[in-house]
Amino acid sequence: MRISRRTSGGRGEYEVSEFTGGITAQDLFGRRIILDFGNGWRIDTNLYLSPQGKKRRLRRFSKTGMQVQRQLAAALMLPHPVRADEPLGAGVPVARADRYAIEHIYLADGQLLGTDAAQFPVQEVILQNGSYAAQELGFTARREQIEFIWQHAAELPDPIASLVDKHRQLLAVQGAIPAEAEVVVKDLQRVMTDLGADLGIVYRSEGEDVVPDLLKTLAWAQLPPAPPVAVQEIDPDDVEIKRRTVKDWKRWANARGAQSAKFRQEVRIAYNATCIVCGLHLPRTTGFNTAAGVDAAHILPWAEFDLDHVSNGLCLCRQHHWAFDEGLLLVTWHDGAYWIEVPDDVVNGVRAQHPTFSFDELLGRVGQIPAARLPQNPQHRPRPQFLELLNETL
């Protein structure tokens, strides 16, 4: 059996077709449709099949209930889908909020339950937008990913952890998915966008699927809590491994939740939410997200140091955080001052690979960092030894 979106000019409707397994359309008229996700997870959609001429449409028993595509999306942490063709977006990723549709829900042979319900195992979900007519979601893998995220919620930084917990609790009722679950998914997208840079996820944009990034964050949070190789033991010739090690440990340091949140806040306060490289002042606003536009970056990620002391932090705007993490710019200390440097070998290396990438902006930042951009308290300024150790490994 198949639940499919149909558009005829106006907004989309969901119809049921391809009846198999001895169950006919007549058997289903008026019965509640229960979707079996597998592994004991079921959703009583509170939807029923209604004949409309030759068409078999899904209707809601309750005016406040959500249609099938919204329930499915909220349950699977997918962005909000649309029904009509008009708002469909183009390109990839397909699943972006209000820009894609759930086109088909393929169901295996089901069974009638008593006189008022029928249950069907979900096999696959097909997404589409303006340019991709049929992208398989990979239903079973997706369900397993959601369960994995639920199980490991406590390892995620707050407020992500509490939103994931709330999602699990809303889904546990096994009834129709409430509209509140959509709000939770939307909040997750917003929070992942806010924390993205701190978690090492720099390129996310709000409205995209949060699940891949939640899984990445969990993978980083689960890295072992001791460094695999001490700084002194790294082969000086093995630059690639050193870079990767630094990157991984920074991500781990940033993904550690509440402790890390305190560090971020302290760094932002010490630097008055000002980027040490460009001087942009991007404070927490009272706008939509009340998030600062600067990040608190760790200088040294290694556990042997007091990771979360302000003197192991730098306040950077998103662009310069990226450049710092990529090793495109260095912060150094010599002659009694802090400096921005862009190493020649990095410029030449990147230019060889990406001739269109311009270093003009970064090269314009080279020079001494004005004292006004540094924390007033000398104890809070970047510790020169930390900078030196980091720069040795790059």
Ligand SMILES: [Zn+2]
């Ligand atoms: Zn900046």
